[in-house]
Amino acid sequence: MINSNESNGLKELIDKLKEARCLSKEEWTWLIAGRTPELSEYLFALAREERHQYYRHDVYVRGLIEFTNYCRNDCLYCGIRKSNQNASRYRLTEEEILSCCRMGYELGFRTFVLQGGEDAYFTDDKIAHLVHCIKDLYPDCAVTLSLGERSYESYKRFFDAGADRYLLRHETYNSAHYAKLHPASLSAAKRQQCLWNLKEIGYQVGTGFMVGSPYQTPENLAEDMLFIHELNPHMVGIGPFIPHHDTPFADKASGTLELTLFMLGLIRLMLPKVLLPATTALGTIHPNGREQGILAGANVVMPNLSPTAVRKDYSLYDNKICTGDEAAECRNCLERRMESIGYQVVTARGDSLNV
Numbered sequence: 001m002i003n004s005n006e007s008n009g010l011k012e013l014i015d016k017l018k019e020a021r022c023l024s025k026e027e028w029t030w031l032i033a034g035r036t037p038e039l040s041e042y043l044f045a046l047a048r049e050e051r052h053q054y055y056r057h058d059v060y061v062r063g064l065i066e067f068t069n070y071c072r073n074d075c076l077y078c079g080i081r082k083s084n085q086n087a088s089r090y091r092l093t094e095e096e097i098l099s100c101c102r103m104g105y106e107l108g109f110r111t112f113v114l115q116g117g118e119d120a121y122f123t124d125d126k127i128a129h130l131v132h133c134i135k136d137l138y139p140d141c142a143v144t145l146s147l148g149e150r151s152y153e154s155y156k157r158f159f160d161a162g163a164d165r166y167l168l169r170h171e172t173y174n175s176a177h178y179a180k181l182h183p184a185s186l187s188a189a190k191r192q193q194c195l196w197n198l199k200e201i202g203y204q205v206g207t208g209f210m211v212g213s214p215y216q217t218p219e220n221l222a223e224d225m226l227f228i229h230e231l232n233p234h235m236v237g238i239g240p241f242i243p244h245h246d247t248p249f250a251d252k253a254s255g256t257l258e259l260t261l262f263m264l265g266l267i268r269l270m271l272p273k274v275l276l277p278a279t280t281a282l283g284t285i286h287p288n289g290r291e292q293g294i295l296a297g298a299n300v301v302m303p304n305l306s307p308t309a310v311r312k313d314y315s316l317y318d319n320k321i322c323t324g325d326e327a328a329e330c331r332n333c334l335e336r337r338m339e340s341i342g343y344q345v346v347t348a349r350g351d352s353l354n355v
Contacts, residue, residue, distance in 0.1 A: 212255020
């Protein structure tokens with residue numbers, strides 16, 4: 001239990017964050033470690049004010065197309081890691097991907113997110129051609145890529161083909177913590193450099209981290225916040241760590257809804273104009289997780305446009321929701337859920353105001 005003086009001190013830190021837009025590592029750590037339900041409610045009220053000032057009560061939808069679950073990497077937390085021999089692998093054809101876009105466009109989506117494992121089959125030529133086709137067919141839409149780590153030249157080529165945005169979670173800023181979650185072939189420094197490269201090229205850039213990942217400390221989260229403040233991205237995607245039964249972290253505890261919501265509120269106060277999703281993982285750990293995410297300051301949801309036949313196979317973590325729903329079901333369900341808490345799903349590209 002924290003005493004009243006400490007509680008007042010933490011509340012003052014939230015006020016300071018609202019004014020200064022950043023804190024020191026020590027202040028971030030104290031605030032995150034000392035959070036209480038009362039402090040969270042105070043934070044969320046301020047976060048909603050900021051969100052409403054710039055984005056009103058609008059919720060942007062992104063059409064997520066998970067087009068391959070092959071991956072060359074062996075991240076210890078991920079269900080589609082290379083070493084998982086039980087994964088049922090698939091790749092969508094270009095025709096299947098374009099069919100997802102066509103269906104999504106008819107449902108009102110104006111952003112398509114192409115997400116996949118780091119799959120060598122999808123060469124730069126294939127990705128650039130695919131992006132060009134989508135932009136040619138739907139010039140009023142944004143194309144977001146989430147393909148992991150690529151070279152500067154690859155990123156530039158996709159951008160020149162018409163890609164607008166790129167999502168690449170840094171996962172955790174701290175290099176020692178990063179090494180506990182990933183094989184030795186991957187490094188925090190390289191991943192962070194990819195983000196700087198993407199910004200330099202001109203993408204609208206999204207980063208983010210897992211909340212409650214194994215071995216994570218409040219100090220790690222403080223470093224994540226400092227990195228995000230420095231990077232100043234257009235989007236920040238965070239979600240709770242959820243274990244997958246076919247990974248080395250199968251027996252690790254999940255991240256909590258409570259801490260994830262608190263971090264969402266902090267990010268909204270730090271970067272009031274940023275795009276901030278209420279993720280599928282939030283909805284997985286709590287039936288109303290996405291609604292609570294919106295009420296904590298988020299303003300984006302990402303329903304799935306992938307063919308229902310493969311959705312269950314894009315299994316990054318256990319018990320993922322909406323794997324059996326048709327795209328229209330997902331869209332309509334989210335619309336009703338957002339309306340139930342006083343928000344409205346809008347059909348717009350929804351570009352970030354954090355420029």
